[in-house]
Amino acid sequence: MASWLPVTLFEIVGQGQAPSKDYYQLLVTRSQVIFRWWKISLRSEYRTTKPGEAKETHEDFLENSQLQGKFDFLERLPDSLLLSIISYLDLEDIARLSQTSHRFAKLCMSNQLWEQIVQSACDTITPDMRALAEDIGWKQMFFTNKLQLQRQLRKRKQKHGSQIWKEQV
Known part of the structure; x- marks a missing residue:
């Protein structure tokens, strides 16, 4: 590593x-x-x-x-460097680190960190997955099981498709 x-x-x-x-x-x-x-x-x-x-x-x-x-x-390290370091930690260690200070709590809950974690865990992230993650949050996406994510993606596509159809009519 x-x-x-x-x-x-x-x-x-x-x-x-x-x-x-x-x-x-x-x-x-x-x-x-x-x-x-x-x-x-x-x-x-x-x-x-x-x-x-x-x-x-x-x-x-x-x-x-x-x-x-x-x-x-x-405390002197920039957030971007800390987020890179934190992204290599185990989930238990991230939870412990979030309890040490307000700054680390904020970093450990940030969408930027969880986006990095999701990207390292997934082979590819489709534009639909990215849009869903922007709606529900990257941390929520990470902890949601695969079947629930597929259901949410289908609902999102149906909703988006009906909006386009209404705009065309």
């Missing part, structure tokens, strides 16, 4: 709070977490300061409280 992931999973750069001009970069790759910093100052005592870099495996990073600092890096 790791081969499906891009080499760089996450990157964020920033500048220290004013009046600092220090530059920071956090880079998460498939195999390691890299934290880089550059001290930028006109003061003479910092002129010989060289850029710094700390590289750790994911496991070592999680154990290194000094490297992690007081940041919650999950």
Whole structure:
């Protein structure tokens, strides 16, 4: 599964709070977490300061409280990346994750996540299935059994067909 992931999973750069001009970069790759910093100052005592870099495996990073600092890096990840990560979880883990915070509850209930899950579970999604999912929601579609989905698709086609017939008359 790791081969499906891009080499760089996450990157964020920033500048220290004013009046600092220090530059920071956090880079998460498939195999390691890299934290880089550059001290930028006109003061003479910092002129010989060289850029710094700390590289750790994911496991070592999680154990290194000094490297992690007081940041919650999950909170800094964009929703699109979190949704991609969550889509690989088991359903039980998604349910547990949804109970950890308001943000994760919202992400775990989102149509975007359940659309990704349905797409990974189904070989093909027809335009009729997509339209039905937009009506009832992707999560509802995922948990509805196949016979009920077929019945709902038939009803939708009949309703749509009668509307077209009325428009033509």
